[in-house]
Structures are given as structure tokens and as C-alpha cells.
Amino acid sequence: xxxxxxxxVIAFDADDTLWHNEPIFYSAKDKFSRLLSNYHTEEWIAQxxxxxxxxxxxxxxxxxxxxxxxxxxxxxxxxxxxxxxxxIQEILSFAREMLAAPIELLDGVRETIQxxxxxxxxxxxxxxxxxxxxTKLARSGIGDFFSNFEIVSKKDKxxxxxxxxxxxxxxxxxVMVGNSLRSDxxxxxxxxxVAVHVPYKTEWFHEAVTEQELIGKVFVRxxxxxxxxxxxxxxx
Amino acid sequence: xxxxxxxxVIAFDADDTLWHNEPIFYSAKDKFSRLLSNYHTEEWIAQxxxxxxxxxxxxxxxxxxxxxxxxxxxxxxxxxxxxxxxxIQEILSFAREMLAAPIELLDGVRETIQxxxxxxxxxxxxxxxxxxxxTKLARSGIGDFFSNFEIVSKKDKxxxxxxxxxxxxxxxxxVMVGNSLRSDxxxxxxxxxVAVHVPYKTEWFHEAVTEQELIGKVFVRxxxxxxxxxxxxxxx
Numbered sequence: 001x002x003x004x005x006x007x008x009v010i011a012f013d014a015d016d017t018l019w020h021n022e023p024i025f026y027s028a029k030d031k032f033s034r035l036l037s038n039y040h041t042e043e044w045i046a047q048x049x050x051x052x053x054x055x056x057x058x059x060x061x062x063x064x065x066x067x068x069x070x071x072x073x074x075x076x077x078x079x080x081x082x083x084x085x086x087x088i089q090e091i092l093s094f095a096r097e098m099l100a101a102p103i104e105l106l107d108g109v110r111e112t113i114q115x116x117x118x119x120x121x122x123x124x125x126x127x128x129x130x131x132x133x134x135t136k137l138a139r140s141g142i143g144d145f146f147s148n149f150e151i152v153s154k155k156d157k158x159x160x161x162x163x164x165x166x167x168x169x170x171x172x173x174x175v176m177v178g179n180s181l182r183s184d185x186x187x188x189x190x191x192x193x194v195a196v197h198v199p200y201k202t203e204w205f206h207e208a209v210t211e212q213e214l215i216g217k218v219f220v221r222x223x224x225x226x227x228x229x230x231x232x233x234x235x236x
Numbered sequence: 237x238x239x240x241x242x243x244x245v246i247a248f249d250a251d252d253t254l255w256h257n258e259p260i261f262y263s264a265k266d267k268f269s270r271l272l273s274n275y276h277t278e279e280w281i282a283q284x285x286x287x288x289x290x291x292x293x294x295x296x297x298x299x300x301x302x303x304x305x306x307x308x309x310x311x312x313x314x315x316x317x318x319x320x321x322x323x324i325q326e327i328l329s330f331a332r333e334m335l336a337a338p339i340e341l342l343d344g345v346r347e348t349i350q351x352x353x354x355x356x357x358x359x360x361x362x363x364x365x366x367x368x369x370x371t372k373l374a375r376s377g378i379g380d381f382f383s384n385f386e387i388v389s390k391k392d393k394x395x396x397x398x399x400x401x402x403x404x405x406x407x408x409x410x411v412m413v414g415n416s417l418r419s420d421x422x423x424x425x426x427x428x429x430v431a432v433h434v435p436y437k438t439e440w441f442h443e444a445v446t447e448q449e450l451i452g453k454v455f456v457r458x459x460x461x462x463x464x465x466x467x468x469x470x471x472x
Contacts, residue, residue, distance in 0.1 A: 059332070069305070073325075085311070085319040096295065152366075153367050
């Protein structure tokens with residue numbers, strides 16, 4: 001028992017926090033680069049795709065559909081329009097594979113979520129495409145342990161303010177658990193809530209933060225999600 | 237003053253209820269059919285696209301990105317892969333035009349929403365892509381009159397049950413206003429709430445209902461949204 005407020009709501013990021021996600025995108029990028037390797041080097045192709053993704057997020061948002069449109073756009077640009085209909089069809093098949101990819105929970109997720117759901121109100125806060133994310137939650141097999149899913153278009157200070165307000169709690173009663181310093185940690189600290197960083201094995205370049213941004217920031221870092229239970233027990 | 241419960245929450249569909257939406261899709265379909273008219277008749281092309289849309293909704297959900305992927309898929313199929321990179325690029329440019337299309341409110345919407353917001357809790361309940369819809373709401377200029385936006389992947393009985401539950405009201409205190417019998421009227425009646433149908437000049441084939449489904453259904457039909465205020469005044 002500490003002097004800090006008791007945690008009431010635990011929010012979890014989904015992609016690369018509850019289940020593997022980046023590998024699905026990396027695998028599609030690899031296939032994409034190989035598909036077009038007659039036109040350019042694979043490395044150059046991958047770089048062009050990364051650029052298209054960043055450029056298009058403001059138009060398309062996050063998710064597989066926007067990523068697929070970025071692949072198609074990149075294929076046209078880097079072949080100067082010479083890409084064939086059959087090659088575009090291959091790209092569409094990568095999208096279908098991504099959409100149908102099985103949901104693989106990270107180690108310890110199921111047990112941890114099940115255990116914590118006995119004592120806390122658990123929610124999911126995830127960016128991404130509404131349709132993709134709802135489908136993944138439904139297929140994950142752990143959806144019933146969460147009281148709510150908040151699928152949002154961005155994760156900034158305002159997003160977390162709105163959510164704590166909606167649940168009628170003060171920020172110090174709220175903890176966010178996620179793999180992205182940019183989305184799950186820094187804006188949560190800005191509202192005075194508690195943030196737990198559980199790093200994933202890879203980090204999407206778009207989410208990276210600088211050392212400078214982390215100076216003076218106080219948050220918890222756990223190597224695996226199953227350490228969350230004992231950390232909460234000690235804290236609460 | 238009637239014996240019925242007083243309405244507390246008025247929910248509005250967005251596309252083709254608050255602002256024009258179908259014309260943006262129709263216009264893209266026209267351009268698409270013309271673009272590929274060297275390969276097939278425009279009518280045949282439009283039919284193939286409609287089929288792809290219906291087939292793909294289960295994979296892509298609603299919205300411009302999914303529609304664009306359906307256009308690309310259709311272009312490949314109906315040209316048997318002969319579609320060129322430049323033609324696909326044209327299709328991507330249709331998508332960009334759709335995403336950038338100005339939000340045109342329907343007649344009477346601004347005045348009606350502004351007036352009703354003085355006496356009622358107004359919310360938006362819309363299907364579609366999270367990112368598209370948030371952007372459109374932000375650009376509509378009427379976002380501030382609504383307390384909440386509910387962007388949902390489908391509109392069925394369960395959706396409306398969850399929403400009335402969330403707002404802590406009984407169904408008879410809830411009214412849904414929208415142009416789609418399938419999405420905005422029938423499931424709302426199923427939960428015992430009040431539904432107001434304001435038809436749009438065209439109806440998306442996917443949303444059509446049969447006469448049979450309407451037998452015995454009691455809902456209000458207004459020719460224009462600005463009739464809503466007087467109807468509510470008489471009722472409440």
C-alpha cells in the first residue's frame with residue numbers, strides 16, 4: 001500500500017502489446033520488395049514504401065487498407081507506371097493475407113489479462129482502422145476480459161484526457177500499458193497518469209522518440225507483460 | 237405534451253443525413269467506368285464494381301479506402317490483368333479527390349442542429365472509416381453542437397442497445413434520425429426506441445430493404461431535416 005492513488009482502470013495498447021502486429025507488416029514489405037526487385041534494389045524499394053507510408057498517414061490514417069494503397073502507389077511511382085496489372089493483383093493478395101493473418105498473443109498476455117480482470121476495469125486503447133481492430137479483438141479470444149474498446153485515430157494528450165473523463169476517474173487512477181513511447185507513454189505522462197512501457201522486439205520507425213524527449217520522464221518499464229501483476233500488487 | 241417519454245438524446249446518422257456523401261461515390265464510379273470504357277461497356281463495369289463492393293465489405297468495411305481497393309481489384313479483373321500502371325494511378329487520384337471533397341451540409345442541417353442543441357443532447361452515430369469520419373466531422377463546421385461521435389462498424393440492434401446503455405437512458409428517451417431504413421430505422425425500432433426517417437434523394441443499393449420488412453413498423457418520416465424541430469416540439 002502506497003501513498004499514491006489506487007489504480008482503477010488499466011488500459012492496454014493492442015498491436016505489439018497484446019498481440020504481434022509489426023511482423024505482419026514486415027513480412028508484407030519483404031514480399032513487396034521482392035515482387036518489384038526487377039525494377040530496383042529491394043532496399044531502395046523498402047525505403048520508398050516507408051516514405052509513402054509517412055506521407056499518406058495524414059490522408060489514409062493507420063491500418064492495412066491505407067498501407068495497401070501506399071504499396072500500390074509506390075509500385076506505380078518506382079516503375080514509372082510500368083507495373084503490371086498482375087503485379088498489382090499480387091499486392092492485393094498481400095493485403096488479403098494481412099487481413100486474414102491469425103492473431104498471435106504475446107507471451108503471458110492471456111494469463112495476465114485474465115488475472116487482472118478479476119480486480120481491475122480493463123480497457124483497450126488502440127489506433128488503427130476501426131474495422132481491422134474490431135475484427136482482431138473479436139478473434140483474439142481475450143475480448144471478454146475488457147469492458148471497453150477505444151479505437152482512436154490518434155493518441156495524444158487530448159485523447160487520454162477524454163478517456164479518463166469518460167470513465168469518471170482522475171488521471172492518477174489510470175494506467176496505460178503499451179509498447180510505443182510516442183503513443184502510449186509520453187502523452188499519458190502529460191496528463192499526470194501512470195504509464196508502463198513494455199517494449200516490443202521491434203519498433204516502428206514512425207513511433208520512435210529521441211533521447212531528448214525522454215529526459216525527466218518518469219514511467220515504469222517492464223520487460224514482459226506478465227510482470228504487471230506483481231508490480232500492481234506492490235503499488236496498490 | 238404527450239404520454240410518451242420525453243426524448244433526451246437525439247442521434248443523427250452522418251453520410252446523406254447531415255451532409256451529401258453518395259454523390260461523391262457516384263461521381264467516382266462514373267469516372268472509373270469511363271476510364272476503363274476501352275475494355276468493356278460502362279454499364280458492365282459499374283455492375284462489376286458494385287459486386288466487388290458487396291463482396292469486399294466483409295474484408296474491408298465501409299469507407300473510401302475499401303472502395304478504392306475494390307475499384308483497383310475490379311480494374312484488374314475486368315481487364316484480365318491488362319490494366320496499366322497509369323490507369324491504376326488514375327484510380328488512386330479518384331480516391332484522393334474523394335478524400336479531399338468538401339463537406340456539403342444538406343439543406344436546413346446547420347439551423348436545425350444549432351436549434352436542437354439548445355434543448356437536447358445531440359450525438360452522431362455513423363458507420364464508415366474512423367479516420368474518414370473524424371476528418372469529415374471536423375471539417376463540417378457543426379461538430380461542436382454534438383456531445384459525442386459514435387463511429388461504428390455496423391448498425392444493428394446490439395449497436396443501439398450498447399449506445400442507449402452507455403448514455404444511461406431507456407430506449408423510449410432515444411431518437412435516431414437517418415436516411416437508411418436498413419441501418420437507422422429498423423434496428424432502432426427493434427430496441428423500442430424512436431426512429432425518424434429523412435430520405436435522401438438516392439439510396440445505396442446495399443442499404444435497401446423490402447416492403448415485407450417494413451410491414452407493421454411504426455416510425456416517423458420527414459421530408460426534410462428542418463421539420464424535426466416542430467415534430468419534437470409537438471411530441472415532447
